[in-house]
Amino acid sequence: MKIRRALATAVAAAVTAPAVLLSVTPAFADTKPAAQTQDQQSKPTIKDLEKAAAAAQKAYEEAVKARDEAQVTVRKAFEELSKDSHPLVAAANAAKQAAKDAGAAKDAADQAVTDAKKAIADLPSDATEEQKTAAATALAEAEAIATTAATAKTAADTKAAETNDALQDARVAAARAASAADKALEDALAAKVAADAALAKAKKEAEEEGEDCEVENDLTAEVTGLPTKLVAGTTTPFSIRVTNGSDQHMDEVIAYVGVHATDKRGLKDTGKFFRLQWSSESSPKWKNVKDDYIDAVGALKPGARTDLKMRLTLDKATPAGNGVAFIAADFYNEDGSCGGTPGADMYEFDVKAAGSKPGKTEDAKPKPSKTTKPGGNGHTPQGSASATPATNGSLAATGSSSATTSIALAGGAAVVLGAAAVFVVRRKKAGSDA
Known part of the structure; x- marks a missing residue:
């Protein structure tokens, strides 16, 4: 199915x-x-x-x-x-x-x-x-x-x-x-x-055919360690923590990680210069992110969480410009039920030319801001994998999506429309016997 x-x-x-x-x-x-409003069922x-x-x-x-x-x-x-x-x-x-x-x-x-x-x-x-x-x-x-x-x-x-x-x-x-x-x-x-x-x-x-999934606000994916400034020719480690803050067991959890970038004018897609990989405690070997999905999060019981190690490498030829990472999570159960976060959090960063000094920087913050925190329903998060985000390693293969058009970061417009567009992107095509 x-x-x-x-x-x-x-x-x-x-x-x-x-x-x-x-x-x-x-x-x-x-x-x-x-400001735009729309019927939630539209x-x-x-x-x-x-x-x-x-x-x-x-x-x-x-x-x-x-x-x-x-x-x-x-x-x-x-x-x-x-x-x-x-x-x-x-x-x-x-x-x-x-x-x-x-x-x-x-x-x-x-x-x-x-x-x-x-x-x-x-x-x-x-x-x-x-x-x-x-x-x-x-x-x-x-x-x-x-x-x-x-x-x-x-x-x-x-x-x-x-x-x-x-x-x-x-x-x-x-x-x-x-x-x-x-x-x-x-x-x-x-x-x-x-x-x-x-x-x-x-x-x-x-x-694709199948059942519609439901919104699950208590399934969260949060980024740690992704700076607001990246330099071409360097590798940046960061981590993603996926938390099941709901009271239901999730048989299969999937993380969505989409990284896109443009030059300074916002006219040229520079995603081909980006390479993204991941690993986890249960699957420590570094792997390429495929079609913006990470399928190895596994099952999460109520209140459980798992951490994914990430590393993003920018080729030396990467032009200076703007970048954005979209982060979200979905789940699928054996009984056919499924769901996930209603939108995708967006983390903005600047891209500096090779050899540049990033200067003072800080961790990128999600836009829109999260309204549901891990364990928000009263559960105490329990690590189903490593409970500490990892921040080391180097990247070797490309993982940026070729199916996504370039994106320019334009304040509120990018926050509202970017998150909306990426939610349409996120999907998991299970095997015929899933």
Whole structure:
């Protein structure tokens, strides 16, 4: 008998969200994804998913066009703002020169006051009243001119600052326009990847027959030791702990581990440079992860848990960019019942070029955050394998999925749509006698 995973309600988000999320206009759009709600029993058809994928593709193409137009416009804006003939530049230069001239005039006026005061001090003791009056008059006139010069300099300095601020504001506005177009493209790519993945995996699932499985929130898979920064040409060990926090026995538990990556622009799938392997206490020899599944978790009694050692190697030629690991778990029983976590936790990380220094880093955290903790129903976890995550070893063979499109990490879009798409992917095709 063949058994298959049910399409989770999260898939509905991948169907409906792209059209809302990807309302990208050609002129520097800076849209935010709108909240989407869906009946928990909703199940999109292949036709629905095809429409969603087509809409996501169109929105992505529009976002690419908008980004390219923005780059041209911004480049021209900066070129114009560097020319002396530009009104803002001309005004700033003129105000700067006026401030300089006003400063020189004030300095000259101040010197005249100093000279007038010295002239009074140098009058001979037998100076006539006419000489004294003339000297006093000269000082008063010099002081009046100095006061006027000081006022003029203050005004000129203020004008120079204002015109310079206007010029800088224009440059900042141009840079923000480019940034908005880049963000819109990231969001569009994330939604496109999710829609494509949902369609591809739904088609594959439609080919298989069997029973629908139920959501089991108390079956958890948690990652330990996967850093937020990886360097090309290195091997990174981490571990996955699978816990049966429910009150039912699970005859066969399967872990899902999908690792995907793109270059910095999010346009090139770099998954071919990634290699993933696993081992466990019961199966210590390192093995390649096949089709993103690890089938050797085995049975888990209520409250039991097991740890899987993982190691991820990045080829030296891996381009710098972004990566993401999707983690989830399913179970299957001999009586035909099955189930698993309702979505997939997503762990984001940056990919650094070979030879780079990762700098300060920390363990990646799951998105969305877990709401059910291992043993959450009152059971005390009991290790059915090694209770301590292992963190050593080196990788030798590829394990990244060739069936999954590249993914760009775009904040909330990747969290919502990425998790939805991967839940469609997760399935276990048992043998005909399973």
